[in-house]
Amino acid sequence: MIVDCHTHWADCFQSRDGLDPSRWLADEARHGVTHALVLPYLGLLDDRLLRQENDDLAAVCAASAGRMIPFCTVNPFRKVEAVAEFRRAIEVLKMRGLKIHPWLQGVSINSDAMDELCEMAGHWKMPVLFHDGTPCYSLPSQAAMLARRHPKTTMVLGHCGLFEHWREAIAAMRGAENLWGCLCGPHLAALSEIVRRCDCQRLLWGSDFGFSFADVAGYRLGLLQSLRLNDSDYERITAENPKRLLGPVFSN
């Protein structure tokens, strides 16, 4: 079992395949990826589209025989609508977490609405996954401050700081016990340091597949394998930790 914890369902797939995830899944399966945590795309760019995209993403994942786990998005800039849509996504669409891209969505991680959404996520035991590594709204330290304010909510750095803020991501994860990191973006030496210095029980792996048709999963899985982790750490990062993060939602 390999769970790709950072993927997207972008409009290019929907234009080509409608709501059928077969070809998307086949692209991932070629690299041995069995399951994926699937994040929105268009709704991060334009909040007029996010409600429809949450519907579509739920439908796509429902057609995946349990291999695709959907996360919704909402725009915290519009607090009332965001709270209502998050509730709908969880209660009606049965989505499994919340993705926020503060940089693209134009709202700081540390905002009043984020606090309320994080309390809701903690109540439902839904993880909140952030884009991170980009100032001025998406720094790992900003996520750490939010995580400290909401200790019952599990939060995930979606990129572990990318190329430029990975040292900050290490500090952030060491400074907030409910903050996890997805190994998706930093270079090989940075990934090695993150694994060495952070709690391996809170690390995930992701490819960022699905923005386009580019075949990115092989590259990023190759990077992870280049770390030459022992079997138990590899198993933790690719399978056991995602299961603990999301609970019993995976098919065999």
Add this chain to the structure above:
Amino acid sequence: MNEIIDAYSTPGTERETCLTATELLKLMDSAGIHRAVVAPEDREIAVNNTSGNDRILRMAGQSSGRLIPACTANPWLGRSACQELRRSAAAGARMLVLAPALQGFCFGDELPAELLAASAELRVPVYVHSGPHSFGSPTQLLLAAAEHPGARFILGHCGSTDYAADMPAVLASAPDNVWFELSLVRPWAAAAYAKAGHRDRLIFGSSAPRNCPAFELRMLDALLPVQDYPDIFGGNFAALLAEVQS
């Protein structure tokens, strides 16, 4: 087989760049890389310019020509920086490395003007690290390149990750004195840059040991075959170096 040149590596002594010359040469052998630029490590780029340049020059001098020395000088040192560039170039350095974020200046302001003029006089290409976000963006480098037409610039990392969206416009509008180095650029993006008609400006680099050269080359080769793009994997950079005054 055409020569593969790695335009950037950092065999350092601390943090994530720890790598000896012997280890680097082994990595190069396993990747099929003939020559590689060796550049000072972060602390040497920020504050210990002279000792870093000397370390790199010594390392390259013991490599039978396989390691190509780069030097650095912090523009805040003013004329002393120019002197350090001239001294290093006279001792064999073939490229000047600037890292605006490490060295504390915004690329495109007037601070490095004297240093860039000296590099132009020596025909030493100037490698500029792009990122983090406020320092060394691709667009800042384009403005500086237009301001200093006699200097030759290499944009390190092509703005990866967050300035990647700028790159199609940057590539299309870059003046003739700018080249683009591909370390940290993901293979699918590098292939897109090449296939958009910019192969004559692209330069392969690995940023070892931050990346594994063999792995990066293998991934690139799948989308941008080395044998089909000898210019990108060595030719373009060799032509740049050929003009450096010795």
